[in-house]
Amino acid sequence: MVGILFGQEADTVEVHPCDSPLLEQKKGNEKRPLKLSQMLPFTINVIKCRFSERGKNAANIQDVRNKKMTYKDAQQFKSFSSTCAYCATVMVVVFYLSSIF
């Protein structure tokens, strides 16, 4: 009898940490806040998801996208930022030239 009970397969489907309902709840479209008791399982799922193959792939895609966006936004000086750069460059160059001569 005991052997039969232990021999049975559990009738559950394992959910991937990235598909956890808690992640869905927090990061989905609704963005509902978590209860205090849900914080720990949520954090565990976030960490598991991040270190899973799917999480790593997603992070890589995000990383490439972030780099491209940052590059696109700042590949040229805009507005007053070039003035700051000129000032800094001139000051540093003058300082080192004056210390040489």
Next chain:
Amino acid sequence: MLRMNQKLFPILMIFFATLNGQSKLHIQLGSGYYEPNLAVLNEAFGDSSFFSTNILLNFTATYQVYYNTRVGIGSWNSFHRLKDSFNRRFTYRVFILESFYYPHEAIEFNFLLAPMWNSCDISIGIENTNANWSDLLSTFGNTGTFTFKSTAIMNSSWFGFTSSIGIRYYIKSSLGLDLRIGFTKNFYNKEKWKYEGETIIGPGIKLDALPLLRLGVVFVR
């Protein structure tokens, strides 16, 4: 009042939208090399080392407020600790305005201008006895001699200015290595030291214009 709010509201909206849209927090931990002339101080201490004289430990936090601009604060520290004796600490506080651009996807050139508010503390821990204190404790039935510890501190603060140009390589979008070359200008005055509220004369160290090299690891959030 209503008119003022009507003007203020759109300005605040634009300001926070800019902050929110471009928000990127850059935390930098690193080290720096500079060459102050601390001979007088080191002679007085009877000790000197390369680490205590020439090395700075840096912490910097900047926030991207515009496409090419970050503002933030930094704290660069130089320590000299003598066992059972004096402690000396230079703190260079930096209020950063920094612009940058990307010639390539993972490489950033940055340009920093920053006023500074710097200070130096020289302190010593002193172990002392006090008759009144010992008497008080003995009235409660305690026997033996009792010591108390106190710290004597002299300090001085002064304005400064720093500027640097640097290159940053992003290993990932959230992690980068940063190398900078620049200088600091300090308006240090040895006659403006304070000890217990009194103005005293401090060491004649030379911090006027110092070349500075910094290397750090940057975490972006």
